[in-house]
Amino acid sequence: MDKRKVKFLIGSLIVVVSIAWIGFSSFDESLAYYKTVDELKAMNHNAYGKRLRVAGNVVAGSIERTSSAINFKLEQKGEILPIRYVGKDLLPDTFKDGAQALAEGHLVRNGEFEATKIQAKCASKYEATYGNVGKK
Amino acid sequence: MEVIVSNIGQFCLLFAFCLSCYAMVASFLGGKVGHRRLVDTAERSMVAVCVLVTLTVCTLWYELNVGNFSLQYVASHSNRAMPWYYKIGALWGGQEGSLVFWCWILSIYSLVTVLLNRKKNRTLMPYVVMAISMVSTFFLLLNNFVANPFDLIGVSRAGGPAMPFAPMDGNGLNPALQYWAMVIHPPILYTGYVGFTVPFAFAVAALITRELDEEWIRTTRRWMMVPWLFQGTGILLGAKWAYVVLGWGGYWSWDPVENASLMPWLTGTAFLHSVIMQERKGMMKVWNMILILSTFLLCIFGTFLTRSGIVSSVHAFAQSPIGPYFTGFLLLLLSLSLYLLLTRLDSLKSENRLDSVVSRESSFMFNNLILLATGFAVLWGTLFPIISEALQGEKRSVGPLFFNKINIPVGLFLLFLTGVGPLLAWRKTSFRSLQKNFTLPVVLSLVMGLIFFTFGMRHFYSTVCLMLSVFVVCTIISEFHRGANARRKQGEGYLESLWILTFRNTRRYGGYIVHLGMVCLFVGLAGAGFNKEAQKEMVPGDSLSLGKYTLTLEQIKSANNANYQSATALMTVYKDGTLVDTLLPERRYYKTSDTATTEVALRSGLNEDLYLVFSGIEKDNSKPVFHAYLNPLVSWVWIGGIIFVLGTVICLIPSKQGMARSKVSEKVEVEELAKA
Numbered sequence: 001m002d003k004r005k006v007k008f009l010i011g012s013l014i015v016v017v018s019i020a021w022i023g024f025s026s027f028d029e030s031l032a033y034y035k036t037v038d039e040l041k042a043m044n045h046n047a048y049g050k051r052l053r054v055a056g057n058v059v060a061g062s063i064e065r066t067s068s069a070i071n072f073k074l075e076q077k078g079e080i081l082p083i084r085y086v087g088k089d090l091l092p093d094t095f096k097d098g099a100q101a102l103a104e105g106h107l108v109r110n111g112e113f114e115a116t117k118i119q120a121k122c123a124s125k126y127e128a129t130y131g132n133v134g135k136k
Numbered sequence: 137m138e139v140i141v142s143n144i145g146q147f148c149l150l151f152a153f154c155l156s157c158y159a160m161v162a163s164f165l166g167g168k169v170g171h172r173r174l175v176d177t178a179e180r181s182m183v184a185v186c187v188l189v190t191l192t193v194c195t196l197w198y199e200l201n202v203g204n205f206s207l208q209y210v211a212s213h214s215n216r217a218m219p220w221y222y223k224i225g226a227l228w229g230g231q232e233g234s235l236v237f238w239c240w241i242l243s244i245y246s247l248v249t250v251l252l253n254r255k256k257n258r259t260l261m262p263y264v265v266m267a268i269s270m271v272s273t274f275f276l277l278l279n280n281f282v283a284n285p286f287d288l289i290g291v292s293r294a295g296g297p298a299m300p301f302a303p304m305d306g307n308g309l310n311p312a313l314q315y316w317a318m319v320i321h322p323p324i325l326y327t328g329y330v331g332f333t334v335p336f337a338f339a340v341a342a343l344i345t346r347e348l349d350e351e352w353i354r355t356t357r358r359w360m361m362v363p364w365l366f367q368g369t370g371i372l373l374g375a376k377w378a379y380v381v382l383g384w385g386g387y388w389s390w391d392p393v394e395n396a397s398l399m400p401w402l403t404g405t406a407f408l409h410s411v412i413m414q415e416r417k418g419m420m421k422v423w424n425m426i427l428i429l430s431t432f433l434l435c436i437f438g439t440f441l442t443r444s445g446i447v448s449s450v451h452a453f454a455q456s457p458i459g460p461y462f463t464g465f466l467l468l469l470l471s472l473s474l475y476l477l478l479t480r481l482d483s484l485k486s487e488n489r490l491d492s493v494v495s496r497e498s499s500f501m502f503n504n505l506i507l508l509a510t511g512f513a514v515l516w517g518t519l520f521p522i523i524s525e526a527l528q529g530e531k532r533s534v535g536p537l538f539f540n541k542i543n544i545p546v547g548l549f550l551l552f553l554t555g556v557g558p559l560l561a562w563r564k565t566s567f568r569s570l571q572k573n574f575t576l577p578v579v580l581s582l583v584m585g586l587i588f589f590t591f592g593m594r595h596f597y598s599t600v601c602l603m604l605s606v607f608v609v610c611t612i613i614s615e616f617h618r619g620a621n622a623r624r625k626q627g628e629g630y631l632e633s634l635w636i637l638t639f640r641n642t643r644r645y646g647g648y649i650v651h652l653g654m655v656c657l658f659v660g661l662a663g664a665g666f667n668k669e670a671q672k673e674m675v676p677g678d679s680l681s682l683g684k685y686t687l688t689l690e691q692i693k694s695a696n697n698a699n700y701q702s703a704t705a706l707m708t709v710y711k712d713g714t715l716v717d718t719l720l721p722e723r724r725y726y727k728t729s730d731t732a733t734t735e736v737a738l739r740s741g742l743n744e745d746l747y748l749v750f751s752g753i754e755k756d757n758s759k760p761v762f763h764a765y766l767n768p769l770v771s772w773v774w775i776g777g778i779i780f781v782l783g784t785v786i787c788l789i790p791s792k793q794g795m796a797r798s799k800v801s802e803k804v805e806v807e808e809l810a811k812a
Contacts, residue, residue, distance in 0.1 A: 007493045012505055019509045019546060023516075026541035027534060034521055034531040053533060088671070091752075092384070096732070104535075 032104060037076035040107075053104045054081065054113060058120075060097040074101060074113075087116040095120035138204040145195030146286045152188035152239070153276040155181040159269040167262025167344075175262045179250045182265060185272060186243035193240050196233065196285055200226050205306050209233055209285045215306040215728050217698040218314075225319040231443060231458070232285035234322065238439070239275045241323075241330040246272065249334055249359075260352060263341035264334075271333050274465050282458055311700070311726040311733045317377040325370025325397060329435045331363025332400060336432035339425060343476040346483050350415065356428065357411050358788065364404040365784040371397050372777040383734040383749045385669060385765035387773065390539040395518045396438030399511050403431040406507040413500050416562070418487030422477070423504070425484060429473040434511075436466055441518070492564040499557035506550050513542045544597050548604060551658050554651050555608035558615065577610035598665030605655045605662070612648050612655075619645075642791040649783030656776030663744075663769025671751070673759040683766045685746060686710040687719070692760060700724045702735075705750050705760065709739065721750040721762070744768040 037056035040047055056074030063072040070085040083103050085091070095101060095118060105115035159181040166174030196209075200223045205211040213226040213233065228234040246268045253261050279285070289303070335356045342352040374394070379387035388394060407427040413420045440462035490497055516523075517534050525531040559573045585603040593599050616634060623633035638645040670682045679688045690706040702724045709717040722735035732752075739746040747765040 004490055004492065008490055008498060008501070011493055011498070011502070015502065015505055015549075016509065019506075019513070019542065022545060023513055023538075023542045026538050030534040030536075030538035030541070031532055032535065034533050088669070092382070094731070 037074050037081045038079040040081065041079045047107050048109075050106065051104070052106060052113075053102055054083075054115075055100065055102050056081065058095065058097055058099050058101050063097065074103065081113055082111070083113045083115050085115045085118055087118065091118055092120045138199060138202060138206075141195050141198050142204065142207060142286050145192045145199070146284075148188040148191045148195070149236075149276065149284075149286070150280055152185045152192070152243075153273065153280050155185050155188070156269050156273045156276050159185070160266055160273055163262045163265040163269065167266065175265070178262070178265050178269070182243070182246045182250055182269060182272075185269075185276075186247040189236070189240045189243045189276075192236060193227065196227060196236060197224060200224075203306065205303050206288055207285070208287045208289045211289055211303055211306040213306065217728065221319055222314050225313070225322075228322040228326070229313055232279070232283045232287075234326070234443075235275060235279050235283055236285055237323070237326060238330060239272060239279060241326055242268070242272050242275065242333060245331055245334055249337075257338075257351065257355060259345050259347055260338060260341040263344045264337045267337035267340040268333055271337075274461075278458055278461060282461060305728060311724065311731050315377060315381045317373050317380070321370055321373040321377055324366050324373060328363045328365075328367025328370050329397075329400070329439060331366060332360070332404070332432045332435045334359045334363070335428050339428040340472070340476060343425070343480050346480060348421070348480070348483050353411060353414055353424070357408070357415075360404060360407055360411075360428070360431075361784065361788055364401065364408060365781065365788075367397065367401045367404065368784075369777065369781055371401060372774070372780075376774060379770070380736055380738065381733075383736050385667070385747055385749075385763075385767065386664075387770070390514075390517070390536045392518050393442050395514045395539075396434075396441045399514055400431045400434040400438060402507050402511040402514070403427050403434060406504045406511075407431065409500055409507075410504050413497060417497065419489075419497070420501075420504075421484040421486060422481065425477055429477065433466065433469055433473065436462070436469065440466065494560065494565045494570070496557065496560045496562045496565075499553055499560050503550065503553050503557060506546055506553070510543055510546050510550075513546075514539065547658070547661075548597070548600055551601065551604045551608060551655070554654060555604065555611045558648065558651075559611055573611070573614070576614070577607045580610050581607035593666075595665035598662040601658055601662035605659050608651065608655050612652055615648060616645070638786065639789070640791055642786050642789045646783050646785075646787030646789075649786060650780055651783075653776045653779030653781075653783055656772045656779055658776075660769050660771070660773030660776060663767065663772070666768045668766040669764065671761065671763045673761050675759055680762060680764060682746075682764045684711050685764075685766070686713075687748065687762075687764060689760075689762070698727075700726045703750070703760075705762070707737070707748060707762075709746065717746075719746070719748050721748045723750045723752065740771055742771055745770045 032051040032053045034053045034055070035043070035047075037054060040052065040054055054074060056076040059073040059075045059080065063070065068086070070091065072083055072085070074081045074083055085103070099120045102119040103113060103115035104117040104119075105113060108114050159178040162174050162181070163178035166172070166178060199207055199210050200214045201220065203210065203214060203216055205214075209230060209232050210226075213229045214223055218226075226233065228237045246265070249264065249268065250261075253264070257264070338352055338356045338359060342348050342356075371394075374397070375387040378389070404427075407424060410420050410424055410427065414424050440459070443458060443462070490501075492498065517538055521531050521533040524533075555577065556574075561569060581603045584606045585599060588599050588602060616637070619637045620630055620633040623637060624630055628636065638649075668683055670680055672678070672680045674680060674689045676689050676691050679686050681687070686709075688708045688710070690708055692703055692705050694701070694703045696702070702722055704720050704722040707719045707721065708715060709719055717739050719737035719739060721737040724733050724735060725731075726733065734749055734751070737748040739748075745765075745767045747767055749763045749765075751761040751763045753760055
């Protein structure tokens with residue numbers, strides 16, 4: 001192999017390695033477990049101390065705003081998880097009773113979930129419901 | 137009447153599918169045995185497919201407009217109260233309709249391809265038609281048998297009791313989608329996505345026929361640039377929509393669907409750079425082939441990602457049955473591409489080799505490496521939930537933090553190359569020419585850095601980004617200036633020579649203009665380092681202060697119409713104590729779909745945006761809550777977008793010098809640069 005090729009290879013290697021290094025160093029920080037409410041309940045004590053994203057449906061009538069936080073409950077397969085949203089960001093418009101929501105944060109000792117970020121599904125395609133007439 | 141029209145639509149869709157199948161087989165056989173008339177019939181079938189799909193689209197538009205709510209698609213995406221332009225937009229508001237739309241754009245592309253190549257590229261054309269019709273057959277198959285837009289409510293596809301009925305009114309288009317940019321963003325983005333089929337088809341044809349000379353790569357480059365332009369514009373319009381409509385103060389969140397649209401654009405960008413290497417030096421042929429093939433595969437993959445619901449996304453398309461079909465199609469395309477590539481490697485040998493690490497060639501290679509690395513990082517982050525679930529049984533995902541951490545430094549390096557690359561000479565750059573070309577830009581950017589620092593700017597990445605922007609702008613201006621100066625000696629005026637210069641060599645100078653657009657975009661991105669925000673409960677008379685601004689709530693008005701109920705806040709804006717503006721943030725409640733949305737009030741300027749959101753009503757004390765954001769430099773993202781479009785259009789204008797440039801004339805340029 002000639003010298004120029006080696007030089008070029010070293011250059012590329014430096015670029016690739018540094019990108020990979022940045023990637024790996026930020027990967028763990030950003031990593032979060034993705035769980036539905038029932039899966040989270042099944043984790044028991046293992047769930048403490050981990051960054052989590054919890055998915056479930058917002059229980060109708062459970063949303064309460066207080067001066068310091070917004071409390072609500074998520075439900076999935078019969079399991080219910082109380083959530084305390086302490087984040088700064090505005091809750092999305094799609095966040096309402098019955099919506100599918102994703103809460104990011106961690107579990108605190110009293111079994112409550114402290115969320116710093118909430119995403120709710122904006123239904124680009126929402127399921128059609130036609131009043132009382134039965135759907136397929 | 138509605139029933140007849142929808143039957144016509146249904147029939148056209150089915151007939152188009154049959155003709156597309158025919159075109160695929162006939163063009164392949166015609167190409168194989170060299171039967172021109174058979175190939176002609178295939179090309180005419182593609183024209184007919186275009187006509188038929190156009191008719192289908194018209195019938196669907198008709199149904200959406202008259203409100204035939206017995207159709208499942210119309211009932212879920214249209215309603216009586218919606219204005220006509222959103223009914224037009226409802227065509228791409230849902231799965232079935234957007235697949236029809238996909239087919240329609242593809243059929244238009246294939247029509248143009250067939251018409252433009254009646255005399256050109258004749259050896260390639262049979263296989264080009266074959267590849268395009270293969271893709272269109274797949275989508276028409278989905279449209280006819282899996283996601284049919286003419287399905288009636290209550291009549292399920294899998295048999296079951298037929299119980300058709302028509303509700304009084306439809307659900308209406310999702311209110312968040314009722315915004316001008318949302319009416320044009322999907323068509324433009326789709327024109328991008330779909331358009332990458334054409335370069336793919338040319339690549340497949342060139343591989344099959346082994347006609348891998350300069351002719352096909354030139355055709356392919358132009359065909360790549362068109363969808364690349366649309367894709368880029370579409371992405372930016374999507375960002376604009378997110379910014380103006382969603383009300384969270386930002387425009388990009390590394391959502392899987394956003395990532396899906398970015399990835400083919402990145403590989404396309406890489407191709408548009410490395411193709412220059414192939415045209416000028418006969419290098420990187422395999423690499424270019426891989427880029428074309430993977431750009432298209434990423435497009436199909438992106439469509440699959442958005443449509444299948446396989447990763448959770450805020451765009452939240454419902455789980456749908458089309459996933460497995462896409463997986464199958466992707467595997468088919470992947471194996472076809474790999475087979476063709478591997479069996480044709482011997483015809484793709486490089487004609488030149490790399491001479492120096494400090495040269496134009498190597499700057500292109502690094503540019504490609506970087507773009508690919510970014511693309512790969514985005515792909516990895518997007519797919520990580522699926523990968524981790526498959527490997528470890530636990531679904532884990534990464535957030536914007538990961539994407540930002542990796543892409544910001546990589547993006548800055550790319551910005552640096554944007555400045556350096558075009559000024560390096562081909563083959564080898566001498567130290568003296570480096571010194572000559574870069575002293576001024578480097579000094580100016582350092583001075584700017586010092587100024588930023590003394591004015592208290594401490595955000596590392598943003599400062600570096602702004603310094604690099606100054607550097608790149610200097611290099612671009614000096615390129616234009618040098619060219620114009622050389623011409624001026626022949627007696628032309630300065631502006632005149634700039635103009636002539638640009639249109640004499642549109643590829644080169646159009647490219648610089650695109651680079652300039654990218655710099656503006658980066659300036660806008662750098663602004664994000666200085667964002668500020670504030671949130672407050674307010675009653676009329678209260679004030680909220682943010683930066684230099686003070687916002688005072690004057691009153692709240694409510695209104696009611698057929699489509700929605702609304703509450704509008706009247707806010708006066710004071711900057712350093714003087715009244716500068718009145719903003720009207722609004723909250724709406726859409727009746728048919730039972731959704732609340734917010735209408736952002738925006739005071740936009742070149743230096744900063746004041747972004748005001750009526751967040752909602754506090755439940756305990758019924759006080760309205762407002763959220764204000766101060767986003768510096770955001771406008772430069774959109775300005776950059778406009779310059780990007782302009783530059784790409786200039787690149788697409790044919791010019792003598794750009795077209796006729798061969799490997800011989802390059803030698804002349806090297807000498808030119810050496811003299812300069």
